Amino acid sequence: MSPHFGLMDENKMSKVEAQLMRCKLHWRCGVRRVRGDKAAAGLTTLYDALLSAMRWYILTNLRQELGANAEENLENERFVFSLLRRAAILDNSFDLQFILDTVDRALMEEDVSSEQERAVILMQQFLTRLGVLPFDEAELPPEEPAAS
Numbered sequence: 001m002s003p004h005f006g007l008m009d010e011n012k013m014s015k016v017e018a019q020l021m022r023c024k025l026h027w028r029c030g031v032r033r034v035r036g037d038k039a040a041a042g043l044t045t046l047y048d049a050l051l052s053a054m055r056w057y058i059l060t061n062l063r064q065e066l067g068a069n070a071e072e073n074l075e076n077e078r079f080v081f082s083l084l085r086r087a088a089i090l091d092n093s094f095d096l097q098f099i100l101d102t103v104d105r106a107l108m109e110e111d112v113s114s115e116q117e118r119a120v121i122l123m124q125q126f127l128t129r130l131g132v133l134p135f136d137e138a139e140l141p142p143e144e145p146a147a148s
Contacts, residue, residue: 009131015059016059016060019053019055019056019059019109020052020132021131021140022048022049022052023050023053023127024049024053024129024132025140025141026046026048026049026138027046027132027133028140028143029045030042030046030048030049031046032143034120035047036047039106039112039113040106040107040109040112043103043108043112043119043120044103045077046105046123047099047123049123049127050099050126050127052125053078053126053132054080054081054084054090054130055080056128056130057084057131057132057134058080058083058084059074060148061087062083062084062087063096064118065083065086065087066083089129089130094122094126095113096123097115098115098119099119099122099123102115102116102118102119103119111119137147139147
């Protein structure tokens with residue numbers, strides 16, 4: 001079950017609010033999953049939080065750079081990465097390739113236990129840099145037990 005299923009109604013939120021809430025809900029759940037020895041589920045959930053944070057940042061700070069196909073471009077991961085690189089937000093201080101490789105290996109059910117801590121720390125540092133972390137979990141709707 002998705003960490004945000006039933007906890008937010010994206011139709012009643014702006015795209016900016018929805019991306020930020022999705023990021024926070026997925027971050028909370030992803031961290032819990034990683035700590036609960038569910039590396040694959042946790043890392044993919046944290047990766048979704050990362051993408052949502054990137055999309056939130058673009059909508060908040062770089063909306064004019066999305067171009068004519070704004071909605072489509074925002075859903076295109078490669079476009080998002082490229083736009084953040086051009087804006088010098090995504091730079092060599094964040095090892096995106098390591099994150100992509102680790103998440104991919106986790107999805108293939110390979111053992112990523114030796115990489116997962118570094119992946120979480122890198123994503124946490126980047127989300128802090130974007131201004132998404134830290135946040136007060138008490139501001140979020142209660143987590144559904146089935147989401148963990």
